[in-house]
Amino acid sequence: MKQILLITDGCSNVGMNPVTAAAHAYAEGITVNVVGVLDQGDLGEAGATEINEISKAGGGLSRLVHTKELARTVQMMTRKTVMHTIQNAVHKELKQVLGDSSLESLPPEKRGEVVRVMDELGETAKLRVALLIDASASMKPKLQAVEEAIKDLMLSLQSRQGESELSVFHFPGGKHGEGAALDMGWTRSMKDIPALFSRLQMQGTTPTGPAIMEVIDFYRKDDYGRGHRDDMDGLRSDYVV
Amino acid sequence: MTWMGCGVTTSFDLRLARGTILYGKWHGGRYEVQRLLGEGANGKVFLVSHRGRSYALKVGADAADLQSEINVLRAITDTKSRSGEPFLVHVDDFTHYPGRDYCFYVMQYIQGSSMTEYLQREGSEWYSLLGVHLLRQLAELHQEGWVFGDLKLDNVLVSQYGRAHLIDYGGVTAIGKSVRQFTELYDRGYWSAGSRRADPAYDLFSLAVLLIQVMEDRRLAQLLKSRDRSVNALLALVKESVTLAPFGEWFGKALSGGFNSAREASAAWQSRYRTRSSARQRKKSGSRWLFRAFAVSVLMLAATAIWYLNV
The missing domain is CATH 1.10.510.10 (Transferase(Phosphotransferase) domain 1)
Structure with missing residues (x-):
């Protein structure tokens, strides 16, 4: 299972439309979740709409929160998305078998077994989450909360039985204020996380779309490097009858 | 807390007025809603009457979430029954009039207050x-x-x-x-x-x-x-x-x-609390012991006085 979690506080203003970029991600099996962090209601209606649209195109969730709720939100979203991805896969199977995709169409007694398998998958399936952090100037006072949220997410991922990895990007990243820069490659350990953003130069633009595309690219190269696919298909045929 | 996601049912605004009758779709039970008892992270709990008795009925916002809770309850209910508390009573669905099915389970109603x-x-x-x-x-x-x-x-x-x-x-x-x-x-x-x-x-x-x-x-x-x-x-x-x-x-x-x-x-x-309460008792018995000692010494004094007078 692959996820991108975008943490931002404003509208994109450079490059490709982030909604299109999120749709690309979803097409490659990557779910995109978005958290909008606002402390003084500085996001605006356009920002709120964009956040919602990105998550819809990316098959994920979006929420607007204060910095103090950030850790909890990030953790819950990641977990919900894992369960959601599994539910989608199971619904597909149910539709093939029963012609109806809802769990409710099964009698309560049979539902129990299906959900037990879903819970098991949610706990054991391999999970990778790429965090994509908006590092435009207005995010500066929020970065400490972002770091705390990253550590908290790592703690939750480490508690899973399945293999779980985290990577962190910030944007804008490149020399020309385009795309995203990698802060931390795939990791399973807490040790790599401290003081992630201390050396960060805050910049003005918000190239959300190009940044998402860069993370998709990172996933692609990584999958090629590892030489295997780890989407739901393999798991599904193993577990669900 | 409202989620703006697609496909995930998270805002849960089911309202059931007092007197609403819910019919179990699979097992046919009849439950009359008395009032809302509480709202949790993944559903609402109502006080219902069923065959003249009160129960708590939990309606799930999401079928899968509620079912995994039921799975756990099923697994632990046997143990709880042994200790004299049948916890999970019924599991069923009901259809609410806009045509949507809701999953629910019925459990023992516990009357009480917060700690x-x-x-x-x-x-x-x-x-x-x-x-x-x-x-x-x-x-x-x-x-x-x-x-x-x-x-x-x-x-x-x-x-x-x-x-x-x-x-x-x-x-x-x-x-x-x-x-x-x-x-x-x-x-x-x-x-x-x-x-x-x-x-x-x-x-x-x-x-x-x-x-x-x-x-x-x-x-x-x-x-x-x-x-x-x-x-x-x-x-x-x-x-x-x-x-x-x-x-x-x-x-x-x-x-x-x-x-x-x-x-x-x-x-x-x-x-911990035994030592605390026994400490209190010890204090009490301690004073009783003192009182006894005092009484004995008074008696001895009296005896001495009598002896002295006799001499």
């Missing part, structure tokens, strides 16, 4: 007994291989004579897996005191925070404001509190994973 309300009303001398009941229930769960997970003020109801019950099983997790549902204040990870993997010590940590909260709500709130989230800060709070200080050693162990099981924690908790 803080109870202690305010009945007095803090009931405090240690609440701890005893909670520890016993945790010990039972742990023995069957489960961890309660989301132990918090909202998930405990106290009925007559200080009988504390765990009431929301949405966070119950098999030992060894990641805790399904938790609340930051009571979460071991939030206090940087360990992982979120379900083990008996996870519940004992949450219980310790809860037992601090019900006595020292204000001090705990201050501590959270100061952003000093550590076990040491919690223990300093315990030390300062008149009520909690005698349990200091117990809190120290519970907050740092020092107990191997809830049973061990329970024994330590009970020995």
Whole structure:
């Protein structure tokens, strides 16, 4: 299972439309979740709409929160998305078998077994989450909360039985204020996380779309490097009858 | 808390008026809604009457979420029945008139108040007994291989004579897996005191925070404001509190994973309040002993006086 979690506080203003970029991600099996962090209601209606649209195109969730709720939100979203991805896969199977995709169409007694398998998958399936952090100037006072949220997410991922990895990007990243820069490659350990953003130069633009595309690219190269696919298909045929 | 996601049912605005009749779709039971009892993270609980008796009926916002809760309840219900508490009564669906099906389960209705309300009303001398009941229930769960997970003020109801019950099983997790549902204040990870993997010590940590909260709500709130989230800060709070200080050693162990099981924690908790109450008795018997000694010395004095006079 692959996820991108975008943490931002404003509208994109450079490059490709982030909604299109999120749709690309979803097409490659990557779910995109978005958290909008606002402390003084500085996001605006356009920002709120964009956040919602990105998550819809990316098959994920979006929420607007204060910095103090950030850790909890990030953790819950990641977990919900894992369960959601599994539910989608199971619904597909149910539709093939029963012609109806809802769990409710099964009698309560049979539902129990299906959900037990879903819970098991949610706990054991391999999970990778790429965090994509908006590092435009207005995010500066929020970065400490972002770091705390990253550590908290790592703690939750480490508690899973399945293999779980985290990577962190910030944007804008490149020399020309385009795309995203990698802060931390795939990791399973807490040790790599401290003081992630201390050396960060805050910049003005918000190239959300190009940044998402860069993370998709990172996933692609990584999958090629590892030489295997780890989407739901393999798991599904193993577990669900 | 509204989620703006697609496909995930998270805003749950089902309203059932008093007197609404729900018919079980698969098993045909008839349930009359009395009132809303509460709202949890993943559903609503109504008070219903069924065959002349009161029950609590939980409607799930999401079929899969509710079902995994039911799976857990099924697994632990056998144990609970043995201890005389049939917890899970029925499982079914009902169709609400716009044509949507909702999953629900029916459980035993427990009448009671929150721990803080109870202690305010009945007095803090009931405090240690609440701890005893909670520890016993945790010990039972742990023995069957489960961890309660989301132990918090909202998930405990106290009925007559200080009988504390765990009431929301949405966070119950098999030992060894990641805790399904938790609340930051009571979460071991939030206090940087360990992982979120379900083990008996996870519940004992949450219980310790809860037992601090019900006595020292204000001090705990201050501590959270100061952003000093550590076990040491919690223990300093315990030390300062008149009520909690005698349990200091117990809190120290519970907050740092020092107990191997809830049973061990329970024994330590009970020995704590036994020493406290026996200390009080000792004082009483001590004064009685003094009184006796005094009486004896008066008698001896009298005897001496008589002897002296006789001489």
